[in-house]
Amino acid sequence: MHSLTEAFAFSAIVGQESMKQALLLNAVNHMVGGVLIRGEKGTAKSTAVRALAALLPQILVVEGCPFGCDPAAPAKLCPYCAQRLAKGEKLPNLLRKARVVDLPMGSTEDRLLSSLDSERAIKHGEKHFEPGILAEANRGVL
Structure with a gap:
């Protein structure tokens, strides 16, 4: 609604x-x-x-990309998509509306930019990058 x-x-x-x-x-x-x-x-x-x-208008994005990369602009791909492309993987894409992302009052720098997922690191011993609000708003509106 x-x-x-x-x-x-x-x-x-x-x-x-x-x-x-x-x-x-x-x-x-x-x-x-x-x-x-x-x-x-x-x-x-x-x-x-x-x-x-x-x-x-709707935008073309790489499906599953946290940054909403443009599959038509390989020079501007995020590290995730660039790595997938370098491995020879075809990047699936889809059309979606540009996102409107709210910036909450008092947002911390790590929430805005990015951070390591400390819970995953502690529980599973894995490093995992957690994209921030700017990644979510990329190619959209913040």
Whole structure:
């Protein structure tokens, strides 16, 4: 079920023209590199981002990749996908909507960037990399 902010039309947001223009420019030109939105509570920040994300086209990703790698850009693959490709494995892909990932207040650096899975290391004696919030939001919206 969709929340009201996901169903709200981007064009229906009144005011906030600079914010809407920045979001649209970022959506059509990846060279912009991102938009940081800040403002008072109730100024439609989250509503605008979720409404725009609903308009974005589906993207092609490597199936099972925690970073949502683009299979059409082998030079930009994450270490996992690059290693699979180097072994001669065909990277399965799928189309999916660009993700909207929330950044929780008080997120720690290891949760944002990545960390080693200490529970797995203790229980099984294995090193396992746990991708962070940025990995989840890659090629989407944070």
